[in-house]
Amino acid sequence: MPIVEFLTINTSEAYIKDPASSVQPLVDILKKTDGCITFYHGAQEEGEKTKGHVAIIWETYEHHAALMRDPSYPLVGEAFGLLLAPGIPQENASMDHITFLVDSETALSAPTTEIATFTLKEGGDPQDLDAALGDLAKSIDAADGAHPPCCWGSSRERGGLFFLLVGWDSSKAHIASASSRPAEVKVVTDRLRNLADVAVVHTAFSKA
Structure with a gap:
């Protein structure tokens, strides 16, 4: 089964106002990345839309790990940063990789x-x-x-x-x-x- 990179984020004002435009730079990079299958994103219903969730489906964990080791990875961080509220990135996002038993x-x-x-x-x-x-x-x-x-x-x-x-x-x-x-x-x-x-x-x- 593929593996899902699942992120919970504190969302930026830009993402709250226009989610599609905010994620596009990140999506543009990931679409060219080997092993990246699908990208999902959305605001959390509970609360005032200051929380969001991102699910990126990869063929394997190693495909994502390879991207994180790539010299171009800072560009991914910059694009991902457009989704995040101001502050230290580690405080604004959590990341887990999950292999679900059935298709997610x-x-x-x-x-x-x-x-x-x-x-x-x-x-x-x-x-x-x-x-x-x-x-x-x-x-x-x-x-x-x-x-x-x-x-x-x-x-x-x-x-x-x-x-x-x-x-x-x-x-x-x-x-x-x-x-x-x-x-x-x-x-x-x-x-x-x-x-x-x-x-x-x-x-x-x-x-x-």
Whole structure:
């Protein structure tokens, strides 16, 4: 499976006003880069659009690593900087690489994408968390308003951090689905909350 470079960013005013124009210089570079498949970006629904998410799909991690070693990489940093709020770049963006077990593009190309993160609690077993997410995925994929399959996987950089991406008709459809199956959802979510700290946000991604 391809690997997804997933970034959470504090967005610049320029990106908030005109996302497409802000990402274009970066997209122009990546389109010429060996191994880069697809670029998605979007403002986070929760909050005042000061948070954003970028998902870059690579054939392999090594393709992205090769770009980071290339002498031209500072140009990538300059283009990426157009998306970021002023300040130290490391404070304005986090980067993880995730190999999802199924294709992530179905979730990313849906009208709304649920981005759920699960941070394993101290002493927890990643395999237990992975198994619980697999059970959750079965429930989600059968839900009204979902765009199956959802996908999940752990961060290459942070082994105790798992991502789950789910495509929905809308964030309201996600909430309605959980409300319509309270007993079923509670069993799975209680199990997950015993294993990990959970955070959920929504983004409408655009493909560039």
